[in-house]
Amino acid sequence: MNDLSVRDAAFRGRFLLAAGAWTVLVTAVLVAVPLWFRDRLPDPLAAHWGPSGDPDGTMPFTVFVCVALLWVVLAGACLGAAAAGRAVNRRAARRWITAGLGWGAAFILGLQILTIGANLDRRRWEDAASLGWQAAIVIAVAFLAGWLGWLAGRPGPDERPAAGEATPPALVLSPGERPVWVSSVSSPVAVGLALAALAAAVSLAACALFGLPAELWIGAGVFAVVGLAGLWLSSVRVKVSPEGLTVSYGPLRWPSRSVPLAKLDRAWTERRAPADVGGWGYRGLPGQSTIMIRGGECLVVRYTSGGELGISVDDAAQGAALLNALVASGVAS
């Protein structure tokens, strides 16, 4: 056990070192290549191409070199996710990090190569070569690199709390008593963002209504959907009662989903972070999903069908204990 954790720590160190070296290497290339070709590039250089394929936007040379900062921010976010928490020792989370590092490097390097290639040896930016299908190649290569990064994240430890390891002792229930457990979790940030999106939707709709371009309706629709989805997943209420498990969403506690006790197998608690499950909100596929409002302790229930649902709520241990006790008494009677 101890041996294993030493090995995991060593792996974590190696992983962070390799990821850091990759970040530095790509940054160096992103800065060195434009500087190397500086004398053969116009200033400003063409940096944006219109739908016709002809250049229509420019960027001063110094700003072009600073594009490397984009990469630094992206890679820094990936490294930060790796350094904080236990993401490195969990395969699913580690793969997202390596995929992000691969995709980001390929995408930004590809854009740089395209831009330099089109501008090379031109006197003025208007003379830059036209680009079209090359952009598709960059996007495809970036996804290929992301996939390779995803594969590269596979080797190494995959630390997952064994199912049921943190099963709390079942409660003792006395007949003639109705026990219920209720807990809720909400994210003020999500509520704020959702309300902001709804406000934007209403403003855009009002603008469209009063004669501004009709395209604004599209924006209003998008913001409305985003706002409603955000509001829906900004808070969750979980109830365990003798009838079963009920999960209700949103400030209105609607929609709400109930699972009868007979369909529940057992429950336990597990620490899950947004990085483990792929972000905030409803994550995963039905049957293997997590409702992630905040990182930390989650209540995980397993259905008799074999599926699992994790919900990040406070006081999950008691909920799990009650659910197990109810399931046990249901089987006994």
Add this chain to the structure above:
Amino acid sequence: MLLKLDLNDPRPLHEQVADAIRQAIVQGDVAPGDRLPPARDLADALGVNANTVLRSLRDLRDEGLLEFRRGRGVSVLSRPDPREALRAMVRDLLHEAVRYGYRPHDIIELIKEIS
């Protein structure tokens, strides 16, 4: 938050609900500073009217256990003192004892016996 309602308790519902919440506070399920679930969630979970829960919450606030804050909901202010907590438990014990036909002095004997 784990709450237990006695199905055979003849007392008014709001007292039972207050007892259930008080018990959760005494047992440390919710610590001072923790927020309680919204009243309508509690009401839904316990299968009672939201006004009943609100009445219980107000009673507990008057006891000094809860604090109402605008916009932040209801949070636990303090844990009742152990003696008061024990008093509640002894009351339950005596209540349970009556079901088996035991009188308070039988319980006193029983306590002496096992301690």
